[in-house]
Amino acid sequence: MAFFQVPATKTAPKHNVDPALQPWVEKYRPKTIDDISSQDHTVAVLKKTLTSTNLPHMLFYGPPGTGKTSTILALSRQLFGPDNFKNRVLELNASDERGIAIVREKVKNFARQTPRAQAVASDGKEYPCPPYKIIILDEADSMTQDAQGALRRIMETYARITRFCLVCNYVTRIIEPLASRCSKFRFTPLDSASASARLTMISSAENIGADSSVIDALITTSGGDLRRAITYLQSASRLASSTNPPTLITANDIQEIAGVVPNSVVSSFANTLGIETETDMDTDDRDQTKGFEPIKKKVKDLTMEGYSASQILSQLHDLIVLHPTLTGRQKSQCALILAEADKALCDGADEELWILDVALRINKSLS
Amino acid sequence: MSLWVDQYRPRSLDDLHYHQGLSARLRSLAASGDFPHMLFYGPSGAGKKTRIACTLKELFGPGVEKIKIDQRIFLTPSKRKLEVNLVQSNFHIEITPSETGNYDRIVIQELLKEIAQTQQVDLNAKQRFKVVIINEADSLSRDAQAALRRTMEKYMSNMRIILCANSTSRLIAPIRSRCLLMRVAAPDSDAMGTVLDYVARRVGFDLPPDVAGQIVEDAAGNMRKALLVLEALKMQSPDLSGNLSIAKPDWETYCHKVADLIVQEQTPARVMEVRAKFYELLSHCIPPTVILKTVAERVVERVDEALKADIMHWAAFYEVRMRVGSKKIFHLEAWVVKVMSLYKQFFYGMDLTGFD
Ligand SMILES: Nc1ncnc2c1ncn2[C@@H]1O[C@H](COP(=O)(O)OP(=O)(O)OP(=O)(O)O)[C@@H](O)[C@H]1O
Ligand SMILES: [Mg+2]
Secondary structure, three states, X not given: OHHHOOOOOOOOOOOOOOHXXXXXXXXXXXXXXXXXXXXXXXXXXXXXXXXXXOOOOEEEEOOOOOOHHHHHHHHHXXXXXXXXXXXXXXXXXXXXXXXXXXHHHHHHHHHHOOOOOOOEOOOXXXXXXXXXXXXXXXXHHHOOHHHHHHHXXXXXXXXXXXXXXXXXXXXXXXXXXXXXXXXXXXXXXXXXXXXXXXXXXXXXXXXXXXXXXXXXXXXXXXXXXXHHHHHHHHHHHHHHHHOOOOOOOOHHHHHHHOOOOOHHHHHHHHHHOOOOOOHHHHOOOOOOOOOHHHHHHHHHHHHHHOOOHHHXXXXXXXXXXXXXXXXXXXXXXXXXXXXXXHHHHHOOOOHHHHXXXXXXXXXXXXX | OOXXXXXXXXXXXXXXXXXXXXXXXXXXXXXXXXXXXXXXXXXXOOOHXXXXXXXXXXXXXXXXXXXXXXXXXXXXXXXXEEEEEEEEOOOEEEEOHHHHHHHHHXXXXXXXXXXXXXXXXXXOOOOOOEEEEEOOHHHOOHHHHHHHHHHHHHOOOOXXXXXXXXXXXXXXXXXXXXXXXXXXXXXXXXXXHHHHHHHHHHHOOOOOHHHHHHHHXXXXXXXXXXXXXXXXXXXXXXXXXXXXXXXXXXHHHHHHHHHHHHHHOOOHXXXXXXXXXXXXXXXXXXXXXXXXXHHHHHHHHOOOHHHHHHHHHHHHHHHHHHHHOOOHHHHHHHHHHHHHHHHHHHHHHHHHHHHO
C-alpha cells in the first residue's frame, strides 16, 4: 500500500515547509502567553505562575477558537523551554484512546518518572523549569464519566510531581469532583477590540491591506471565534490575490466565505412568513397568496440552495428581534419557536422539516 | 459500461458546468499551496463529490485518478472486527466512517493518525500534504468528531481533511471552526438543462426541450437523479418520443400508498395496517426520515388547508424524537396516530358547525 509507506530510511529527504505556505491559524498561534489576546484575567494569573514556580491544577473552558489550547501550550513552552518540553509535558486529546485503563496507564507511566531539572536550554535562554510535569487533557469534555472518575485518584496520587490542565468547551461535562480540584479559567469569545487588533496585526504582517470594513465583517461573522476569523481572512486573501489583476479584499468576500445568507434572501423569506421587511417596498413581486403552499415552496428553495439551517434561523432571529413594528409579544412568540428549532437541530433533526415548522408557526402566530 | 452519470462526470474544475464562482474559488485555493481543511455541504445530487474530485485533480494532477480500493480491518476494544473500505490514490484517501456505525471513532482515531504521521513519500508530488476525504461527515458520532479536532490542528503540515456533508448543523462547532465552508447549492433548472443537453450531445442524440423540462422538473435539483432518469428514458424509448413517463421509485409509490391509507380511514385497524407497511419500508433500508417526510408531504396534499401546518409540525416533532430515541417505528406510528386524531377532530368540529 503505497499510501502508507514509511520512508525507508530516517534520512530520506523531507519536503521542507515553506512558512509562506503555512495556514495562518498555525503560523500565528501565540508563542508566549503575552501573545494571547483578550483573556486578560487568565493571562495575568498565569504570568504570575511563571515566576512563582507554583502551579495549581487548571481547568480551561470556553467556546472554540478562543485560545485555550494555545494558552496551555504557550505556558508549558515558557516554563520548560524547547528541550524539556517533550519529557515534561504530556498532551492527551480526544484523538487518543482515552478509556479508563489507557488513561491510567499513560498518565501513570508519564507521572512516575521524576523530573530532572535542567537550567540552561540549547537555545541559550533560561527557563524556570519547575520540578513538576504537566499533563494536558485537551478536549476533556469527550472523556467518559468513568475515565474522569479514575482521574481523581491519579491526580491525588501524583499531586507532588504533576499538574493537570483540563481543557474543554463545556465545563458542565466535567464531573464536579474533578472540577473542584482545579482553578477554573473561563475563556470568553474575543471582544471586538482584541480580535480587531490581532487581525490587523496579521493583515499587516501578511501585507494584504485589509481595511476596517473587512475587519468588521470578520468580527461579526466569526462571533468571537478567532480561528474562524483568521481562516476567513486567509481564504479571502488567497481569492483576492489570485484574481487578475489582484484586487483588495472586500467585506462582501468575507460574508460570502463565511456562509452568511444574503440579506435579500432572508428578508424575502421573512416576507413569505408575513413579516413586513424593508425590501417589500421596492419589489413588486410580493405574492399576496400567503399560506401553506407558498411557504412550503420557499422552504424547498432555501433547502436547495443548501444554506445552513442554523445560519438561516439565526439571521431570521436577528431580523425579528430588531424589527421596527412587530410587538414585544409577537417577538417573544417567535423567540420561543426559534429556540425549540435550535434544540431540535442540535439533536440532529431534519433541517427542511424544521425550517418549515418554524416558518409555519411564525406565520400562524403573526396572523 | 458505466452509467452516463459516471462516464460524463466532469473531471477537472474547468469542465464543471455550473457555479462558476465556486469553481474559481476552488482553483485559487488549490493554486495557493496552503490549502485549508474544507467542509463541502449542500443537498444531495448537487455535485459535491464531483467538485471535490476536480479540486483534488487541480491540487495533485492526473495522478489522483489512479485509484485502488482496499479493505482495512480494525479491532474494536471488544475485539470485534470492523471492515472498512478505503478508496485511495498516492495522494489521497477516501473513507465513509459512518459505515461502521458507532465504531466510527476508532476508524478516525487509528486511520487518521496513521496517515498523518507518515510523510508524503513522493517527492515530486505537487503538495506536501495528503488529503483525507470523509464522506457523510454529518453522520459522524460526537466522539468521532471530537477525535478529529486536535488531529486537524496537530498534523496540518502532513494532512488536509475534506468533509462532505448534507448539512452543517450536525457537526460540532469546533469542527466547523477548523474548516473553510463550501456551500454547493443544487443547480437551477437552466443549469440542469445545460448539463442534460451536454450529455445528450456527447452520447450523440438531440434532447427535445420538453423532455428535458420534464426531467428537470422531476429531479428537483438533484443532478444525479436527472442524469439517471435521462439514461433510463433513452433506454425505454430510443427516439424519446411518445408519451414518456418518468417512473417513480418503488419506495416512493409505496409511501404514497401509506399516505392514502391514512387519509381514507382513521381507525386502530388502519394504524395496524400502516404499521406493517412501515416495517416493510424500513426492512428495505429506506431511511426513516425519508419515509416520514415522503408520507407527510403526500398527506398534506390531500387534506384541508387548516390541517396542513399541524401535520407538518408533528412530523418535525416526531422526526427529532426518532433521532434521539432508538425505536424508529414507535415514532412513525405515533405520528400516524396523531395525524388521524387531528383529522377526526377536524371533521367532528366541521360537522358540528354544519348542524348549527
Ligand atoms: N486569545 C487568542 N489570542 C491569539 N490568538 C488566538 C486566540 N484565540 C485563538 N487564537 C487563534 O486561533 C487558533 C486556535 O486557537 P486554539 O487552538 O487555542 O483554540 P481553542 O480555544 O483550543 O479551541 P477549541 O475549543 O476548538 O479546541 C490559534 O492558532 C490562534 O491563531
Ligand atoms: Mg483546542
